[in-house]
Amino acid sequence: MNPAKRREIFARLQAADPAPTTELHYASPFQLLIAVVLSAQATDKSVNLATRHFFPQHGTAQGLLDLGLERLTDYIKTIGLYRTKARNVIRTCQILVEQYQGEVPHDRAALEALPGVGRKTANVVLNTAFGEPTIAVDTHIFRVANRTGLAPGKNVLEVERKLEKFVPPEYRLNAHHWLILHGRYICIARKPKCPQCGINDLCEYRHKTPA
Template sequence: MNATQCQALFARLEAQNPTPQTELVYRSTFELLIAVILSAQATDVSVNKATARLYAVANTPQAILALGEEGLKAYIKTIGLYNAKAKNILKTCETLIEKYQGEVPRERAALEALAGVGRKTANVILNTAFGEPTIAVDTHIFRVSNRTGLAKGKTVREVEDKLLKVVPPAYQMGAHHWLILQGRYTCTARNPKCVQCKIAEFCEFEEKTL
């Protein structure tokens, strides 16, 4: 995909959704951080159901620590890998209190040092909470980037690095959300909805159905 096509692709996505946002429900950077940790191998819908109950009683590092491991598990047990996630969340809360006065740091290295936080989660926080033009590549973005020819790569990091090079600066803030939504609702893993796709004319997917 050349630069002109890339520009046109994102212009089309922006016209369709001028202010893209995460589908995770949160009211603070800390709530977003916990929601993103929980979202690994889980749907945003399932995370939102769990955090709605959790945040009603505990939405600060101190309050979640007060719940204890078993108390926290009671709120997130409907989410996959909840045992490991509970341990990581409690460790992260401890670190936030000990090192950052309970606040979420905005430096990548500091974020990635938190339990349960990898590069993808750090990218989500940097982009969504702190307004940095990062692109967190999940399975949806990986699929869309490779299928369309926007940024082909064999690894998540390779796709991320290519996206940061090819996505026009004006669209880098929203690219993460546009591509996730594209993969979640249109360019699905099975039976992609090519006929309904707003960017099909730019797509290089050989098996697209038009």
């Protein structure tokens, strides 16, 4: 795919959604961090349904420590891998309180050192909470990047590196959100909605869904 076509793809995505953002509900960088940790192998909707019951009263690192592991586990039991996630969240809160005065560090290495926080989660926090032009590659973005020919790669890190290289600088801050939403609602896994796709004519997918 040539640079002009990539630029046009993002120009159209921007025109359709000028201010994209995450669908996770949060009111602070800390709440975003916790929501992203909980969203691994789970839907944003399921995470929002759970966090709305404890974020308002316990939406800080100290607040979740005061809530405790048992009660937190009960709140998030509708989310996949909830026991492991609950333990990771409590351990993360302990580290934030002890080392960062309860605040989320604006540093990749520090973020990735937190329990349950990998590269993708760190990228989301750096992008959405701190405004860095990072690109977090999840299953949706991995699929869209490969299917369209935008940034094909064999693994998520390869796709991330290619997107960092190929996405025009003026679109990089929001690229993650545009691609994830496109993959979530249009370029879906089993049967992409090609007739409804605003970048259909630019996409290099060979097996497009007919109208």
